[in-house]
Amino acid sequence: MAAPAEGTRRETLLEIADGVATLTLNRPDKMNAFTGTMMQEIISAFDETDARDDVRAVIVTGAGRAFCAGADLSAGAKTFDYDARSDDLSSRAGHNSPVRADGSVDYSHEAVRDGGGRVTLRIFESLKPVIGAINGAAVGIGVTMQLPMDIRIASDTAKFGFVFARRGIVPEAASSWFLPRLVGIAQAMEWCATGRVFGAEEALAGRLVSRVVAPEALLATANAIAREIADNSAPVSVALTRQMLWRMLGADHPMEAHKLDSRAIYARGRQADAREGVMSFLEKRPAVYPDTVSENMPDFYPWWQPRSYG
Numbered sequence: 001m002a003a004p005a006e007g008t009r010r011e012t013l014l015e016i017a018d019g020v021a022t023l024t025l026n027r028p029d030k031m032n033a034f035t036g037t038m039m040q041e042i043i044s045a046f047d048e049t050d051a052r053d054d055v056r057a058v059i060v061t062g063a064g065r066a067f068c069a070g071a072d073l074s075a076g077a078k079t080f081d082y083d084a085r086s087d088d089l090s091s092r093a094g095h096n097s098p099v100r101a102d103g104s105v106d107y108s109h110e111a112v113r114d115g116g117g118r119v120t121l122r123i124f125e126s127l128k129p130v131i132g133a134i135n136g137a138a139v140g141i142g143v144t145m146q147l148p149m150d151i152r153i154a155s156d157t158a159k160f161g162f163v164f165a166r167r168g169i170v171p172e173a174a175s176s177w178f179l180p181r182l183v184g185i186a187q188a189m190e191w192c193a194t195g196r197v198f199g200a201e202e203a204l205a206g207r208l209v210s211r212v213v214a215p216e217a218l219l220a221t222a223n224a225i226a227r228e229i230a231d232n233s234a235p236v237s238v239a240l241t242r243q244m245l246w247r248m249l250g251a252d253h254p255m256e257a258h259k260l261d262s263r264a265i266y267a268r269g270r271q272a273d274a275r276e277g278v279m280s281f282l283e284k285r286p287a288v289y290p291d292t293v294s295e296n297m298p299d300f301y302p303w304w305q306p307r308s309y310g
Contacts, residue, residue, distance in 0.1 A: 001188045013063075014048065018231035019056040020223060021049045021128075028064025033072040034141045039115045042145075043122045050127045053292045056230035056238075058126065059222045060149060061133040067158065070140025115303035116141040116173030124148040124174075124246065127239040127293050129229055133222040134209065139197060143208075144171060150242065151225060154200040154209040155218045161197035181249050183207050183229040234273040234289040236296050240264055247304060260303065267298035 023045050025032040032038075049055045062068055066067030105112070123130055123145070131203040132152040139161035146152050154160075162179075164171050171179070171192050179188040187206045191198070193259035200212045213221050229238060244264065248257050268274050273291045 002014075010041065011035060011038040011070070012045060014045045016049075016052070016055060018227075019054060020057045020226040021045075021052075021058045022219075023049075023058060023060045023228050025060075025062045025068050027284075028062075028066070030072065031066035031069035032064070032142070033061045034116070034145075036115060039119055042119050046122050047127055047187060050125075051294070053235070053294050055128055056233075056235055057131060057226035059131045059219070059226055060146075061219065061222070062135050064136070066136040066253050067132075067134045067138040068140075068142030068145065069137045070142050070163065075109055085203050114172045116144055116220075119145050120148045120173040120175075120178065126242070129226075129238055129242055131222045131225055132209075133218050134160075134200075135215065135218055139163050140167075141173055144175040144178075145172035146208075147175055147182060148172070148246075152209040153218065153221055153225075154203055154212050155215040156200050157215055158200045158203070158211050159197050160191075160200075160203050160208065161195065161199065162192045163195045166191060166195035232287070234277060234287070234291065235293050236271070236273060236289075236291045236298075237268065239293050239297065240268070240301065243302070263300050263303070265299065267300065271296060271298075 009026070011025070012028055013026045015022045015024075023042070025038065027033060027038070028036075045056070049058050067229075096111070098106045098112050100106060119141075129151070130149040132146045132149040134146065134152060134154040136155065136157060137159050139159070140163055143160050143162060162171055162175070179192070181242065183191075183206050191206070200209065203209045204212050211221070244257075244260055248260070251257055271291055273289045273296075276287050276289055
C-alpha cells in the first residue's frame with residue numbers, strides 16, 4: 001500500500017501475520033466515518049491481499065467503538081451532492097464534471113460512480129475469503145460495505161442501519177444486488193424503507209450476521225475462523241469456491257453450476273493439491289498444499305466475461 005503523506009494518519013491499517021490479514025478502519029475519533037481516502041485505501045488493501053500468497057484470509061474491523069458510522073457528513077448539506085463538493089470524495093475519479101453544458105447529466109461518466117460501490121465490487125472480486133468483525137455502529141456504507149464479505153460476526157453491542165431513506169438518498173454500494181440475496185427481499189425492504197437502526201440480535205435473526213459474540217470475544221472468534229481456513233484448506237480451492245458461490249447467485253439454471261463445477265473438479269483433480277489432499281487424509285497428517293493462487297489457478301479462470309461500467 002502507498003504510504004500516506006507525511007504528517008497524515010492512515011485511515012486504514014493493514015496487518016498481516018501467520019496467513020491472516022486484518023484490515024482496520026482507522027478514524028476512531030470520527031467513528032470510522034467513510035471518506036474518499038478510506039475508499040482508496042480499502043481498495044489498495046485488497047489489491048495487496050490478493051497479490052500475496054501468504055495471505056489466506058482477510059478480517060475487516062473498526063478501531064475504537066464503531067465499525068463505520070457511515071459517510072463523513074462534515075460537508076453538511078453538500079455531503080451527497082458531488083457537484084457541489086471540492087473534497088477528495090467528489091474528485092476521487094480525477095475527471096471533469098458529468099454535467100453537460102446544457103445541464104443534462106451523463107450518467108455513464110466515471111465521476112458519477114458511487115464510492116461505496118467501488119469498495120464492494122473490489123471486495124466481491126477478492127481471491128481470499130473475507131470475514132467482517134463488526135465491533136460497533138455500522139450504518140450506511142458501514143453496513144453496505146459488509147455485504148460482499150463472506151462471513152459477518154457481530155459484537156453484541158453492534159448496531160446496524162440502512163438509513164438512506166432517512167437521509168433523502170437510496171441504498172448504495174451495490175446493496176440492491178447483495179442485500180436481498182443475503183436476507184431476502186421482505187427483510188431487505190423493511191430495513192431499507194424504515195431506515196431504522198437495529199441491534200445485533202435482529203441482525204442475527206435476519207441473517208445479516210452469522211453469529212453474535214461478546215465484544216471481548218469478537219476478534220478471537222474471527223481469527224479462529226480465519227485460522228481454520230488458513231491451516232486446513234487449499235488456497236486455490238478456497239479462491240475458486242468463493243467466486244463459484246457468489247457468481248452462481250445470478251445463474252438462471254442449475255445446469256450453469258453443473259458446467260462450472262465440472263470444469264473445476266476436472267481441473268483441480270489434475271493439480272498437485274488434490275493428490276496432497278487425499279494422501280494427507282489417508283496418512284493422517286496435516287496437508288501441505290503446494291499450489292498457489294498467484295501461479296496455479298486453473299486455465300478456465302476467470303470464466304466470466306469482463307464487464308465495463310457504463
